[in-house]
Each structure stands twice: as structure tokens, then as C-alpha cells.
Amino acid sequence: MVATPIGNLGDLGARAAAILAGVDLIACEDTRHSRRLLDHLGLRKPLCAYHDHNEAQTYPRLLARLRAGESIALISDAGTPLISDPGFSLVRAARAQGVDVVPIPGPSALICALSAAGLPSDRFLFLGFAPRTSAARRAFFDQLAEEPGTLLFYETGKRLVATLEDSRAMLGERRQAVIARELTKRFETFLTGSLGDLHARVSADSEQQLGEFVLLIEGAGGGEGARQEREEARILDILCRELPTRQAAALTARITGGQRNRLYRAALTRQRSESQADDSSYP
Ligand code: SAM
Numbered sequence: 001m002v003a004t005p006i007g008n009l010g011d012l013g014a015r016a017a018a019i020l021a022g023v024d025l026i027a028c029e030d031t032r033h034s035r036r037l038l039d040h041l042g043l044r045k046p047l048c049a050y051h052d053h054n055e056a057q058t059y060p061r062l063l064a065r066l067r068a069g070e071s072i073a074l075i076s077d078a079g080t081p082l083i084s085d086p087g088f089s090l091v092r093a094a095r096a097q098g099v100d101v102v103p104i105p106g107p108s109a110l111i112c113a114l115s116a117a118g119l120p121s122d123r124f125l126f127l128g129f130a131p132r133t134s135a136a137r138r139a140f141f142d143q144l145a146e147e148p149g150t151l152l153f154y155e156t157g158k159r160l161v162a163t164l165e166d167s168r169a170m171l172g173e174r175r176q177a178v179i180a181r182e183l184t185k186r187f188e189t190f191l192t193g194s195l196g197d198l199h200a201r202v203s204a205d206s207e208q209q210l211g212e213f214v215l216l217i218e219g220a221g222g223g224e225g226a227r228q229e230r231e232e233a234r235i236l237d238i239l240c241r242e243l244p245t246r247q248a249a250a251l252t253a254r255i256t257g258g259q260r261n262r263l264y265r266a267a268l269t270r271q272r273s274e275s276q277a278d279d280s281s282y283p
Helices: 014-022 031-041 054-066 086-098 108-116 132-142 161-169 194-202 223-242 243-255 262-279
Strands: 025-028 047-049 072-074 124-129 150-155 176-179 189-194 214-219
Touching: 014 031, 025 031, 025 054, 031 047, 047 054, 054 072, 054 086, 108 150, 108 176, 108 189, 108 214, 124 132, 132 161, 150 161, 161 176, 161 194, 161 214, 176 194, 189 194, 223 243, 223 262, 243 262
Parallel strands: 025 047, 025 072, 124 150
Antiparallel strands: 150 214, 176 189, 176 214
16 A cells, blocks of 8 residues: 655655565556656556546455565555545455454545644544535534544535535634645645634635645544634623513624624523423422
């Protein structure tokens, strides 16, 4: 399992290059794409296509060759095999049959992004690509709302704005996030801000929708966004005890810069839960 660069060919490790030079066969997603990498290394090697659409038919043939004593390197178009890329069936079957599987570590967009984004990295959840439709994405983000670790997704330029919109709707305007774009390449960019802010900036700037992306969103309960949410809730709570709900929400919005409508809805929810608690205290 040989990791290859995610953009900058200088990131190919010496061990990866030596393995590619030494194996009998290289299995890759797109032979034309990988030929360019091998040209860069000055290698001429037999290549075979191994991708999502032929994985089921191809892995038994590769296994047979491995069992016959040949060595095969699996590479992806970019980054680490199996990370949102093909290879799982082959690795599982190889291990089950006692064939050696050796990882040659190197670039992966998710770790590359996490290492430089400035969001907590002690606990994180990688989710591959978010669902394609808005309804499925909203349900997906809703399920992640309480996840404490940093959330990481791969995203395409085509869906970036829609994914920011849905994550903002389900996780809140203020959740901090980072968009890591075109990592290791000429236009590498890190955009940092709240989901609301990033949605506005990326929607207004089509340049920021070009290329490849990793979207990182801070987990629930930590970081600046969560601190602001707690502060907002505290102020709303104090004002709701002294003032009519609408006025309490409007004042909280003025003090914290939060959205008035959202705060009004939060105040109503708070009021409802308080009156239920009062009701339940009577026999
Ligand atoms: N196996 C790869 C890895 O280890 O990172 C990921 C393959 S996945 C099919 C491709 C997605 O990874 C892209 O759509 C993008 O979201 C992300 N990606 C790959 N290269 C990237 C880069 N240079 N900058 C930002 N994201 C990248």
C-alpha cells in the first residue's frame, strides 16, 4: 500500500519510490494518471487498472498473482490507498489468506489538513465525502451535532457551498471551521472562520470554489464557537428572567452580535422547557 503525493510530486517518499521501482506490478486507479508519476521517477513498469468499478473482478486476480510469489504495489490517484479510495477488498482478502500487506506511509489530504488547520487534533472523526443531496446531508450533520471531536470531510468544488450551507443550518452559524484547499499545490489556501462566515465568503468568491478541499469543523463543546455559544446562552438566560422573551432575545443579539431570530427561537424553547419543569413540580 504505497501513499503517493496529493499534488506536490516532491512529497513522494524515498521508500515509496524504491518500492515502486522494485515491484513486479503496480495496481492503480487510472493508468494514464499514474504513468505521469512513474515518468517523473523515470520508471517504466507494468500497470493494471484497479478502481471502484472493477475492484470485485480484479482483486481475486491480483491475489492469485501475489500467492504465486509476485509483488504488487497498490497506489491511488493521490494520497493513501483505501482512504476514500479503492483497496479494502484486496487488503482484507490478502490478510485472510496470509499474504503480506505492507504499508508505505506518506501523504493523505485529511492528515495534511489536520496538521495545519489549527483545530483540535487530539480527537477527530473522518467522514469521507458528505452525502450528495441536501436532505441526506442535513440528516447526516444533525447526527453529528453532539460529536466532540473535530469533524473532517472531503468535498468537491461543486458541492462546497451547499455543504457549508447545510452544515451551518444543522451545526449552527458559529461553529468554527477551516477549509483547506489545494493542499501542497500552488494555490494552497486555508480559510478559517465560523460556518456562517465561511459560507458567506466562499459563496461570494468563485475562486474559493475551485480545486480540491478538506472541510474541518470543530467538535461540539470545545473551542471559540462553543465558548461564544455558552456565553450567549448565559446572557439570554439572565435577560429572560427579567424581560419579555422578544425583548430578551433582541438585547442578547445586540450584546453578543448573534442572530436575533435564532435567539428568539432559543428563548422560546427555554421558556417551554421551563414551563414544563414547573408543571411537573405540581402533583
Ligand atoms: N486517498 C486520498 C487521501 O489519502 O487523501 C483521498 C482520495 S479522495 C477520492 C479525493 C478527495 O481528497 C478530494 O476530492 C479532496 O476532497 C481530497 N483531496 C485530495 N487531494 C487534496 C488536496 N491536494 N487538497 C485538498 N484536498 C484534497
